[in-house]
Amino acid sequence: MDANEVPQEGNTTLGGQRKAMYARGADGHIGIVPSRGWEAEEIVTLQAVEELERLAADAHRRVSAGTASALEYHMYKARMDVTLLSQVSGIWAWRVRRHLRPEIFARLRPALLARYAEALGMRVDQLKRMD
Amino acid sequence: MQHTRTSIQALRPFHHQHASHCESGVMSAIVRHYGLPLSEPMALGLSSALSFAYLPFIKLGGLPLVAYRMPPRAIIRGLQKPLGLTMRTETFRTAAKGQARLDALLDDGKVVGLQTSVFWLPYFPENLRFHFNAHNVLAYGRDGANGDYLLSDPVFEEPVRCAAPDLARARFARGVLAPKGLLYYPDNRPTEPDWHKVIPAAIRKTVRIMLRTPVPLIGVRGIERVARAVERLPTGDKVPQSKLFVGHLVRMQEEIGTGGGGFRYMYASFLEEAAAHCTRPALGELAGELVEIGDSWREFALAAARMIRDRDPFDPGRLAGLLRGQGAREKDFFGRLERALA
Structure with missing residues (x-):
């Protein structure tokens, strides 16, 4: 070139x-x-960003419908997935997956909520609701 | 007076220089700061950091690891032998200890390399903040008034600043390639090497990696393996997923600070410089050929981007063909590069 x-x-x-x-x-x-x-570069970067935004928007819909916990929304919003959130929080992936269910997330101990909040870089009260 | 281990001082204040890639940018800046002029391409070439790797069993965000270079820290380690440099690396259990040590080194007048996560660096553009944990920056001071760290992030045109809590967060991010607060600095001054020795040795190592790594996922065989993976990408209702894979390849090649063409242009620049340093004009001609190989990597990127945006129909077979062509070109190129050193 x-x-x-x-x-x-x-x-x-x-x-x-x-x-x-x-x-x-x-x-x-x-x-x-x-x-x-370069436009080609912009296309592939936006493609990756849009995919993450799509996952967050889907989660937003499910949380509003009561079929997912706010944790799922915040996880995608922070550009993470279950694997990464598990690595960052030090909580087993199968437990993270369980905590994406709203009824289970609603009963979480404050200590676990604090670990998720820390991993996602937010406060516990922010974690429990969507913005 | 005898110099103690931590007492090497630079001759002049730190000077920021724009670079393509973080690790080669930081390491060439450190070497220059302590008195030996060294370009970014020379840092890449001397540490034999050019490569290709396709590791489908390591997933990042659900996509396989693809890299056009050797793993993180290869340049930090690889420059030690040719430049007679001893790098100290330290990691920390807690962010508090990591910050205290960084402050002590800065107070001592050192410039310090840091491994960070891009996601937690606020000065990065929002759309480039992914969870990538092996971004290198250089700390060269601290603002006495507000405690901000003064950083030379080589992929930015100008020096940047970062608040202490944000930098701590970025240095102690967890997950794949977690930095654990890694910082690094030289223990002694680099010395001018015998270019006639170190350059051929470094090139031979790159040739070996590209042509003869005993694992079919590294080097030219890795390119062929990716071509096969692209060819087998599902079409129909799985197209969005397939396009993410293709887009990921292009991002690793172009967007993730490579200087374009997946480091091929930067390595060409190294070959050109090498030709002058050790009077081997053949390397200069080969540099020109590698620029053309870089151009065809960019053609692949463009073809892929057009398919992602549906300007062209999604055709994995065509992309696989382009990748196979790259594999064949590089196989031929590195073979001739080796013979040029004989």
Whole structure:
């Protein structure tokens, strides 16, 4: 790639930052050229973000319908899944899965709620409701 | 006076430099700070960090691990031998101990490499904050007034700041590749190596990894294995899931600070520099070929992105064909790179 071919398409996911790309400059040497982003890159980043948002929105619907606990919503909202939440909180995955059921989540001990809140970076009262 | 282990000082204040990749950016900055000019591509090449790996049994967010480079910490470790550098690494049980140690090192005038989770770094753009635990930044000071850490995050154009609680959170994130507060700094000054020795040795190691790793998931055979996985992706109502897999490949190749073309351009830059350092013009010609291989990685990325957005019909067979072509090109390329050193 030549320096003048480095994409400057204004990828929104970069938040106004430029990223360093390596390309062949006018002097014939390969070096850093700052890039405002490439559409192909933006497409795959947004694809990943939208998938996480879709999971959170689905969970939001289930929580409102009373078939899932608020924990599931906050888990996806924090861009996690059961595996990751289990690793971060140190709570077995099968228990995390159980705690996604609203009737079981409603009876959770404060100590467990505190571990989930800590793992998700929020307060316990925030964890129990959806925003 | 005898220098004690923690007393090496830099000759000038820290200077931030924009880089493509976090680990090569941090390590080249550390080496430069302590007196040896070293480019980011040279850090990548000398530590033999270019690679390809497809590890379907390690899942990140439900998707297999794909990497265009060696595992995290390969550059930190790999620069020690060629540059006669001794890196100290420390991890901590608690965030409080980790922060106290960082402060002590900064007070001592050191610059300190840190492993962090991107998700908990507030200065990152929202859409790039995923749970990736092996992001490297360099701490070079602390604001006396509000306690913010002054960070050189190589993938940003300018130095950044981070509040102490946020940095603690990012350093002590848990999960896959948990940093456990990892910090690292050099124990001595790097020395200028005999380029005629260290460069061929580093290139030979990369050739070995790409062509002769005894596991069919690493190097050229890993590329072929990914091609096969893409070919077998289900279509029909499973298309969204299949597209996530393809998009994930492209993200690892382009979005995750690689300098484009999955580090291939950066390695080409290394080869060009290597050609000059050890007077082997053949390496310069091979650098040009590797740029073209990088270009075809970008063509794969573009084809995949167009299919993800339905501008082209989703055709796993075509993407697999492009990947197979990359495997064949790299097999030929690294074979000739090896012969060029003979």
